[in-house]
Amino acid sequence: MAKKKSRYVCQSCGYVSPGWIGKCPECSSWSSFVEEVEESAPSAGGKKIHEPNVSAVNLREVRGLETERTKTGIGELDQVLGGGLVKGSVILVGGEPGIGKSTIMLQSAGILSGGRGRVLYVSGEESAAQIKLRAERLGIGTADISILPTNSLEDVLSALDKERFDYVVMDSIQTVSSAELNSAAGTVGQVRHVTYRLVEVAKGRAITVLIVGQVTKDGYIAGPKLLEHLVDTVLYFEGDYSRGLRILRSVKNRFGPTDEVGIFEMSDKGLIELKNYSFADDADRSVSGRVNVPVIEGTRAFLVEVQALVAPTFYQFPKRNAMGIDLNRMNMLLAVLDKKGGLNLAGSDVYINVAGGMKITETSADLALCAAMVSSYRERAIAPETTFIGEVGLTGTVRPVSNMKSRVAECYKMGIRKFYLPEKVEFDKKIEIVLTKDISSFLDMF
Template sequence: MKKNKTYFICQTCGYKTPKWVGRCSECGSWNSFVEEIEVKKETIKSVEKVELKRLDEVEGVEVERYSSGIKEFDQVLGGGVVKGGVVLIGGEPGIGKSTVMLQISYYMGNKGKKVFYFSGEESLPQLRIRSERLNLTKGDVFFSATNSFEAIYDILQRKRPDVAVIDSIQTIYSDELNSAAGTVSQVKFVTHKLVEVAKKNGISIFIIGQVTKDGVIAGPKVLEHLVDTVLYFEGDYERGLRILRAVKNRFGSTNEIGIFEMSEYGLVEYTNKALVDEDEGASGRAITVVMEGSRAFLVEIQALVSHTYFNYPRRNVTGFDLNRLNMLLAILEKKCGFNLSSCDVYLNVVGGLKITEPSVDLAVCAAVISSFKDIPLEQSIVFLGEVGLTGEIRTPFSMNLRVKEAKRYGFKKIIAKMNDISDFDVEVININNINELVNYI
């Protein structure tokens, strides 16, 4: 009898090796290799004939969309749920992935859509308890608690629902593979088959995925390439805020975000977009406006600068790039003469947002200077601008939208570099260099 051939595969990146090793040579993760049995593929006997066309010869097809019942969710998707699209949703445990999918399932079920919810983590009684807690008791939604992919695939082929939810992909396994549920082989195979049945039958499928300790969806990166849309939930657990961000979207922009608030009835749209603390008179606080897609958000930057007696001062950030903070600190030392090399610097973005655009540089510098000098900043000021290595201030894009958002919340003064300030009905303090900001503070 011929012996089955086995190999070891990294559960982080999918790298294969004939023997077990402690550290993956591709991604560097430790103790991530799992032994799996190799499955030989059948030899392809016939070759499918492929037709070549120019794009101007292809007939245009309009994407069919329908609402999920949550405006913020629809905006992140690019306008609504796409028929036949596959959406992968990731996030930390307890952040609200299953909760929001239950809400969306009941809404679409009540709007005449045939919705199937497959749960591999919770039993049917547990799902009923969760639904009753969310006040979701009436709705044309069908549930199944199963881990068998063959059973799910058979139901999707025969019943052909409009929407299907898989919760979660790491708990579903196929009998065609000998590996355990959640391994790279199982996740890749099941996701590939789900995409296949979605495109063939026009089923919108939502796949919930668990995340690793690094905050990425567990499994190989190819999992994200198979689906049409990848969404990530980020959260500020203390304030109950949840931020839904698209990192891939074949049917819309990846610049949009949705902000939710956790309530006793599930996730609701966050109406107050000003992520600003109400505490006044404290040093180390600066207000700025960031752009996420086509929307502007008022955000507070907090900094704490304190002298340290250790040889290596700490630099700790939340929601901001650590390397960019180090660059801004170096600019303040070189151009403004601040001795920050003997200080610990902590930086925080209020509300759980993760900011990547450089337009908040001026607010970061203002917060650091305010904390270092222990001088509270005026609460009616908004700082807008990018700081260059030579200390110059640059004007950020979409200045009209930023100023309009600041005015909407009652801010009367803008500190930025503006060549034409006649178009803005606010007091503008025009600065060209970082030293001018220091003199003003």
């Protein structure tokens, strides 16, 4: 029988060492050695002969498990996943501490255990009693969920060998370690090895595995980047703690779209779905520098509020600050307003904020950002029933964007009737469209 042993490999140059060392003698990099498990050949019998255990199949004869999806019972989560859980898939959920990762996992486990399959909840951070208290608070205290409080991968594999489970929740991957490695739980080698073994089990036994991952101070999932490559789906939790708002975003999905988002609100009963939510504020709109604009996330349109503050500077170099949009994008729009619109903002501090903790990554809000900055600079409030949609180019032209009809429909639902657009849009309701082809004409109309 082959004997398993560990080795240490430099992640920079690939140098192999029998033990951990701080500095690589080959490339001189520090703290680059990661523990790995190697399968050594038997001491007798010469070379190890590979015995294939798989064979090629015809594509026409394949009956994929991807067509079989199971609803989690949480509509927003199902939408982000692309319609539900796929058998044999591995899903990684990351986010800051306290954002709601364990809450949504336990809520999903409670729903799935109600006639949709057997669930094993592996907890490396909480005891069974603590999970029971949280389940009582969420209203699923009587759910048929098997709880396994352990930090050992071997305990998890043993439980899967003894009983048949359809779903496994790992909370969290950084707290589980394998006895095959000598390093502590949470290290790069342990996280990679444990995840790899779980992927093997999921694919081989058609078990859906949901993994909770911790994040670093930079907001990325802790551990090697290979962790995200091994799994099928990567979900990130974001949120505005002051408002209890949570945004679940898909950044990788082998079985669905990668640009969907789910909106939740954190309450004492757990996460509550917000199907028709607007990020725009309903407060008094009689102040300058505020514009509502629709943005597309996946297949959904959301109305968000863009705020701008343009104030005279008292320093040699004016300040530029942006929250929720790319700072470089804001600087480009300021240059276009100056060069093509004749609006001199060189002596002003400019601050941009997207309300509600939302992040705008598309260019459809360019015209609205320009309108907000001009509104603040000229101290002219924008009517609440007005919006601006369009991409602003370096030449000062305003270009149309995709999904214009769905954007207009979302705005109309929220009471907006006047639209500054670069093109006409066919809409079945009565609205006013002001054609805006370039920045100079836009400033004249403003």
